[in-house]
Every structure is written in structure tokens, then in C-alpha cells.
Amino acid sequence: MQHNADTIKVVIADDQELVRAGFALVIGTQDDMTVVGQAADGDEAVNLASELEPDVVLMDVRMPGMDGLEATRRISDLSPGRATTHVIILTTFDLDEYVMSAIRAGASGFLLKDTEPETLLSSIRTVYQGNAIIAPSATKRLIRQMALVGHQNDEDPTGMASDMTRHSSTRNASPRIRESTSGEEAAAYNDPEIDLLTERELEVLVEIAHGLSNQEIGDKLFISLPTVKTHVAHILQKINARDRVQAVVFAYENRLV
Template sequence: MSDSIRLVIADDQALVRGALAALLELEGDLVVVGAAADGEEAVRLVRELTPDVCLMDIQMPGTDGIDATGRIRQASPATRVLIVTTFARPGYLRQALDAGASGFVVKDTPAEQLADAVRRVHAGQRVLDPVLAEESLFTGANPLSDRERQVLRLAADGRSAAAIASEVFLSAGTVRNHLSSAIGKTGASNRAQAVRIAQDRGWI
């Protein structure tokens, strides 16, 4: 059909890619023209196929969905990006919108609502999960600096300040200062709690 909406689906789980494709193609006006297992492949497929909409997961190996969204919007401005993710975190919503995504929904969205979200995004509208959008208003923007996010991510697996310092080419004292600042900004009482809060809010 000439008026079909052409889709690329990016998700690192083959089962999810297949299920999304099967559900959406039942709609009649939606056609899946490509599927990618990571962000890098999604960017390549969008460049090659110039679909109308790319359905993008966030957490994928290599290039994640946020980075891929920004690159897709540059490579193919006519392609809209709809984030479809398990990770309903306010920080991810803000990052996705900043990267140029037109919509953000969670994976347990009913099939007919997902299809409607695709159509609305294709029509130039913005589609946001209402609960997440409201939560995002109250959570606020990510208060962490790039360096604080970096050291918190490395602290997540229990590394010492000295181990983190050797990886990011800073002194152990500077790393401790960044960790201390991140603990203060997240309202946590220790680094493990700061990591957990930052992860829950999608800040790291």
C-alpha cells in the first residue's frame, strides 16, 4: 500500500523484535521493513531504508537507544523515533526527548495503543507515557555532571575510588570528591544508595 507507514524496529531481544513486528503488521497500514539488534544497526538501517518511524529500545549493547536516536534524527530527519522500552525512568524520558525522540511508551502498552502511538508520531505529534511524563515533572532534570555520572556508573559494581581513578585518569581524591558530590545531589546517604537512586531515575 502506498500510504503504509514503514517501520524499523530496534531491540536487542529477537523475541521482542518478532512479537512487535507481528503485532504491528496485523494493523494493515503498518509495514515493518527492517529490524535491528542494536543501536548501530538501527542507524545503518534507517540510513539505508529511510523508514517513516523507528521503534527504538533504550538499553542495547554497544550504541544505546538514546545515542542512536540522536544519530538517526541527523541522518534521516524525516524518520520519527518512538522509544519502546521496559525501563520507564524519568531520566530516560528527558534524555530521549533531548535526543529528538517523538514518543516514549513502555513495552506493556496494549498493541492497539502502540499502533496508535506509531500513527500519531508519524503524523508529527508527540506521544508520552502519561504516568512517566507526570513523574518526570516532579523528578526534575538530571543534576549530575558528566564526570559524576561516569564515576557513579563505575562505582555501581563496587569498585574502589582508586580503581575508578585509574580508569578515568583522575586522582583518587578527585574521584572521592565527585562521588561525594553525587551523593549530595541525589540525597543519598552513601555511594551505593546514590547509584541506586541515579539508576532508578535514569540519570546514569
């Protein structure tokens, strides 16, 4: 199948042929995207990503041989001189433990397999444009995980548990204390980038961590959508986050939520 330079090239990696066929059927209805390859395991997914340089890979987690998380790590590590391949992890409700692993592996998105076709298609376009997506239900599970790990860290003076949430090995600054403007208990922050954020940017970051979309943030904070987008761009730049998913991790690491 021929495609122009603006067509989003997609590879589907799933060990179930019917699942691959279903996703391919949905994607095939779109004029701006095409399926260039299908993989039944992680090894094949990595090979196809290297050979075809797709824009997006839809990656199952549980596959025989190399699983989707390891395949995502390897795709993320492909030579820097080539075009970027974004990975969207696809999984089911019972795989809570994979949310953080997918983020650490370099995934740009995390969706549930029963997501609506329209959501799947819009998510592919979103990560193709360099942004990140995470299913609202997955965001809630991520929040629970981050809260749990934060509690474990409070009870872990050795700091061993904190390794579960580190998304960057360079973030080793000693926690600092900032007094809450609302008179609430003072909070400890691990990252100096926090001081670079304005009060409004902090508010937006908190809502990102709660899983709100740009439109929902605008409605809640009574600001326009373009203004929200500007704040989000500034936040990601200031905290050195690749995408919204890393911003969620950053917010929880620094106990903003």
C-alpha cells in the same frame, strides 16, 4: 512485502529477538503499516534508518554497543533533505532517567514496553502524522524530574543544574517576572514566547504539561475537541516547540506547573 505510498514503514530496534518478533506480529496485523527492518543494536538501527528511510523507528534504550539514545540522536541528525524518520523510545518502568535524555535526543515518543497493542499502534500513527506521544506514566515521571531539577536550580546560583532541562540552546533570555492574576506568588519566566500566549492557551499548555489528551483537556475546560486542537497548534507555533513533549518541557522550565 510490498507496500503503497500510504503505508507506514516501521523499523524495530531491540536486542531481544522475542521482543522484536512480538512487536512485528502486532504491527503485521495492520493494513496501514509494515515492518521493513529489524535491528539488534544501535549501529544497525542507524544503518537501517539511513538505508530504508522508515517513517517510524521503535527504539529500545539498552542495547549492546551503541545504545538507543545515541542511535536516536544520529537518526535525528540524518541529512535534512530526506524524509523524516520519527523515533519512539520503548523502555521499562525502572528507566526514569531516560525520559529527558530521550527528548533531548530528538525522540517523538516515549512508551513503556508493556503498553497495550492498541496504544502502540495508535502511537505509531500519531508520530507518523508529525505529532508526539508520551505515556501517561512517563509524563508523571517527567513531571517529577522537572520539579526536582527546578528545585535544584533554585539552589544552584551558578546555573549549572539548569543545563539538564534546556531543550534549545537559543533559549537564554533572562528570567522576567509576571504577577499572577490570582494573587498568588509571582513567577519567573525564562522565555519571551510566554507573552505571546493568550490566557486560554496558557490554560491548555498547563493541561498538556499535566499529561492530558486533547479530549481530556476539552472535557476539563469545557471546550470542543477542534478548539483544543487549534489551541495546541497555536501554542506549539508560538513557543517554537516541535511537539507536545517539548511543550511539557517548556511549561516546566517556565514554572507554569
